[in-house]
Amino acid sequence: MLRYLTPLRLVVVIIALDLALFAYVLRGSFMQQDIEFVHLVGGLNQPTYLTHAGDDRLFILERPGVIRVYQHDALLPEPFLDIRDLVQDTKDTEQGLLSLAFAPDYQTSGRFYVYYTGEAQDGDTVVARYWVSDGDPNRADADSAQIILTVEQPAAKHNGGQLSFGPDGYLYLSLGDGGNLSQPENAQDTSNLLGSIIRIDVRGDAAAYNIPPGNPFADDESVRPEIWSYGLRNPWRFSFDSATGDLYIADVGDKEVEEINIAPAGDAGGHNYGWPAYEGRHALHDVPHLDADAITFPAFEYPHTTGEGIVAANWRCAIIGGGVYHGRQLSTLQGKYIYADWCSGLLWSLEQRDDGWASTELIDTDFIINSFGEDSNGELYLLTGQGDVWRLAEK
Structure with missing residues (x-):
């Protein structure tokens, strides 16, 4: 989530930056005593995402448009891909190089996909296909780019930001509502892709993509057939459970709550998550012709404050x-x-219990947590606004 620093958050950051790097861990409050952070690398330029290609390498994205390779405990000197001349990353916006997904058959096809806001496209969302170079697995072929999708963005925020292949082999993409206050109902307008999760088929030799036959609106001429679910404000990150195939969508809220929507494996899609009529389970705006009974409410939500007012210690x-x-x-x-x-730097875990979904606070940090990442062994990483990558580990 690439928000600009609000005045209150800026004060917190300035105070934190006066301390040594490792103070971020030492000052943190570890509610779960068997967890610690292991520092991998620092000095990155606004890291936004981390992923793997099925081996021991980590691919780290920097917002201006560079993909770095981390291998054998070090960053390689040359980038995997440098598309800074293609990426619009205006200061204090949510633009930039935001996500990367390797094709399920990457080891044989060499194909991967990037998500960025394009300079030539005036900040519109661009999804492009690339190939790895023939002679060096740590260098992409920068000349192999094929733009497969462009989505017009009305503003430089709420652009979404996630690419991921699902267990079904299709490519999923999250898009925010565009952040344009004069068009609050974008997420309910299914004639465009804003405020949605889309699902497309990029397999085969098609220059762009095909519509999976099982998409919920594939046969509805009034709805964009790419849409898998909609009614989202800014689903900055989503992920699939690698064991079950369940889809977890973390949707950034507005003034009241943050929400997690969960679609079980095998779900048929077509969910309307309610924004902007609802923020979480809370009614907000009157959206004409919206059937409240058709809304899928989040599995879990949390408020922006803990009831003690907006202070640095509890502001979310x-x-x-x-x-x-x-x-x-x-x-x-x-x-x-x-x-x-x-805002708060808090980490939680969420699990389903007999009485519903339950969240447990794990760690209270001073990190500005931009994103998570995962390696080929399933270990999790934090990417911070301070330019660092940390791995969650057991003490």
Whole structure:
């Protein structure tokens, strides 16, 4: 979630930056005593995302348009891909190079996909296909780009930001509502893709993409057939549970709450998550012709304050979705969904119990948590606004 720093958050950041790097861990409050952070790398230029290609390498995205490779405990000197001349990353916006997804058959096809806001497209969302170079697995072929999708963005925020292949082999993409206050109903207007999760088929030799036959609106001429679900404000991050296939969508809220929507594996899609008529379960705006009974409410939500007012110690503003943990190092987190908040620096775990979904506070940090990432072993990483990557580990 790439929000600009509000005055209150800026004060917190300035205070934090006066301290040594490792003070972020030492000053943190570890509610779960068997968890710690391991520092991988620092000095990055606004890291936005981290992923893997099925091997021991980590691919780290920097907002201006660079993909770095981390291998054997070090960043490689040359980038995997540098598209800074293509990316619009205006200061104090949510633009930039936002996500990366390797094709399920990447080891043989060499294909991968990037999500960015385009300079030539006046900040519109661009999804482009690339190939790895023939001679070097750590360098992409920068000349191989094929733009497969462009989505007009009315503003430089609420652009969404996630690409991920689902268990079904299709490519999923999240888009925010565009952040344009004069068009608050974008997320309910299914004639465009704003405020939605879309699902497309990028397999085969098609220059762009095909519509999966099982998409919920594939046969509805009044709805964009790419749409899988809609009614979202800014689903900055979503993820699939690698064990079950369940889809977790972390949708950034407005003034009241942050929400997590969960679609179980095999779900038929077509959900309307309610924005802007609802923020979480709370009615907000009167949207004409919206059937409240048709809304899918979140599995879990949390408020922006804890009832003690807006102070640095408890102020929350933007959920940062992580993933369901299936790594080898954190036995107490197995099968739990890990997420954080951009303003407070808090980390939580979420699990389903007999009486519903329950959240447990794990760590109170001074990090500005921009995003999570995962390696090929299922271990989770934090990417921070301070330019660092940290791995969650067991003490």
